[in-house]
Amino acid sequence: MTGILLEARCIDKRFGGVQALKDVSLTIRSGEIYGLIGPNGAGKTTLFNVFTGLYPRDGGEVMFCGMPLRLESPHEVAAAGIARTFQNIRLFGNMTALENVMVGRHVRTRAGVFGAILRTRTERAEEAAIRRRADELLHYVGIADRADDLARHLSYGDQRRLEIARALATEPKLLALDEPAAGMNATETAALRRLIEGLRRDGLTVLLIEHDVKLVMGLCDRVAVLDYGEKIAEDVPESVRANPKVIEAYLGTSTT
């Protein structure tokens, strides 16, 4: 049986008077593609932000690789092995694509101020390694030809790929993608799907928020459904699709 990579237990999150997440528990297994769906405002991105340290949680805990995960700050989460992309793409617009990915290597590298100033041999070797790895990742996601273009000049699809490349540069165990297919046409979505399947093949675990139901059903090994901040289902896609509570959440109750 594949090991459990991330286990969330009873996560609560409040914003003022609004209970955004209530007692949410889910389990993500190593090597699977796990989808998180639900109507708008259900709390998917909020849960994401809790997992990645952007929001402090009000209750519950998260276990990652068998250890409790300190969700104090995003960079600690990244160091622990969870990398994410953003719903509305947050790239470093005025750095080149290559530089964006190089920034992703920050957490796994060490050169500090003195190394930089003195250009020690260790620092130079590390810089070369960073550049090489960034180049590899650009090839991997398929935008190597745009390496020296400013990130804000890339096409939408390329920007999404770049964001994924940057996240991969942090050597994550879990890659969390927030609506990666938003705004994409059918061709681009298919390419994205191939990319994500490739990631699974290469041993990565992927957590995915998506509205594109076809993509989720076809791609994910298991799916969790949130509604009004609560988890109402967690199962393989076929079962979830047929789950009456899920249907009700998306379509409302029938009036017969």
Added chain:
Amino acid sequence: MDTLLQQIINGLTTGSVYAVVALGYTMVYGVIQLINFAHGEVVMIGAMVAFSIITSLAGSGMPPLAIVLAGVMAAIPACMALGYLLERAAYRPLRHAPRLAPLITAIGMSIILQHLALLAWGRNPLAFPQIIDNRVFGIGGAAISSVQIAIICLSLTMMAGLSWFVYRTRFGIAIRATAENVHVAGLMGVNADRVIAATFVIGAGLGAVAGVMYGSYYGIAHYTMGFSLGLKAFSAAVLGGIGNIAGAMLGGILLGLVEALGTGYVGEMTDLCHWPFASSFLAEQCADGGNFVLFGSNYQDVFAFLMLILVLVFRPSGLLGERVSERA
């Protein structure tokens, strides 16, 4: 050291002035999230204009109150025009620039205004002519002067007036709507440009009066007075909760009180002559009831700065501000 009541009276006086100036900062910040660095200089110019008018009318035989009124009536439109000019020429073009740009512009405008004032009025402070019969009333062992009474009453009146304007008139609603959400306010028919310009103008007008009050309390007006006064008033606005009108008023009064009481008590506490071991090697200074104060009134400005830093670090939303959570 003055009695507690005396310090409270003094603190209320300066605090009232800080409150009125703070209103200018807080209103502008409320609608466009900009720290109007140049506001302090606008207040200073109000004081300088008024002083000039008052000085020139001093020997004319007009009743003193009318002279002061004339000065204020000259200062208000001058400052309002200046406020409008600032908004229109300096800040409006940068409405959509990243936040650093308008702030840097504000700093630049502050420098420019300060030095234009220096050119216009010179390096020497302007003195408030001795035309007012400043009577002093005793109250509970402390003294309160008619100028202090006037300042406190006038400030309270202006604060009440502004509150009425913001909470009871249509334009006031427009201001609050714009502060809340510029886009939705626009959809409801609010002309954001007009509202924003109005906040500058109103703030400047109030500031003009505050400048005159401050100048008449200390007896002088000087081209550098805007900086310190502005920073303190801004601290007050932040203390109360930036963007919050009631907060600015509360913050101003509080800052005035803290400053007055603080310098008094800290001065007391750090008067080395009262310390057992120190008096031996400070025998000279401490003889005959002398003092040797470590942190006294010369550190007064530090109080405001320190308070500002502490508030921003520990409770940035201020006393009356809401806690704002960040949505990624």
Added chain:
Amino acid sequence: MMNMGSREKLGLALIAIALIALPFVLAAAGTAWVRITNFAVLFVLLSLGLNIVVGFAGLLDLGYVAFYAVGAYVYALLASPHFGLHLPFWVILPIGAAVACLAGVILGAPTLRLRGDYLAIVTLGFGEIVRIFMNNLSAPINLTNGPKGINRIDSFQIGPINFAGSDTLAGLVFSGPIKYYYFLMLVLLIVIVINRRLQDSRIGRAWVAIREDEIAAKASGINTRNIKLLAFAMGASFGGIAGGMFAAMQTFVSPESFVLNESIMVLAMVVLGGMGNIWGVIAGAVLLSFVPELLRYTVEPAQMALFGKLLVDPEVLRMLVFGLALVLTMRFRPAGLWPETRHRRELSEGRV
């Protein structure tokens, strides 16, 4: 440096020769011009230091003069009759840098998480607090000698060469200011190299990432708090070194030299030159150092000739120039005259 064409190398060599010969050319017009140039170089150093904080990392520091003051006073205290200490400059300058660095960390630790405009105000307050303390720490222990300042500060001394007086070598007269000029140029060269290396390093990229999008930077694994602190500390260190040299050159320090206007002048140089662009910042600093001096030499006699008296004090004119530089740059060329290609797009295209 390795991949420069031969044309570029030639250009660089010419500039180097010009810079080496410059002080003697200026000395012909008067030693005062060498001094002015020296102060311009000091401002360049300050601008490069502030550029790390404002230009690279995007943190608006309005109290930068505090670090300059710290460096200057450390030098004054360790090399003057005030405490009777006369340590050599090459011991004191690093100490000054370290103390300034510490001050930067103390200021930055609680405040760097504040939003841009709040950070600006807080740093401004800090700058003022430092100045007020310098002005008042004269009793009971006379630390800073208050408003009177500390004078008779030692000049640099390298072996037998004292930087106070003139020496003649190979027929050329090396006056005090000329000696300081060469020292300053050497320091400037080192500082430029350090800045370039920082810019192209892991830390430099992290700074720009924070400037571009702090949330994305955090999500990418950057400990933004520490990296910002690093920018602050580095900038402060450079300020401290410049401060030490200032004290030695001027042989006198007082709180009056470290007022808010100085912070604003340095900010104007960075902003006008091109935030983040090392060469732009240098150009901005040179421009804003010399233009007011040139104005002083032209405007004063012009006013006397036209009006018979001095209407506009050159000092006032100088500050007006700085204020205008800030306002006009933000209005028309927000990324500066010589923008870092990245920053130009960030500021002029704007973000909604």
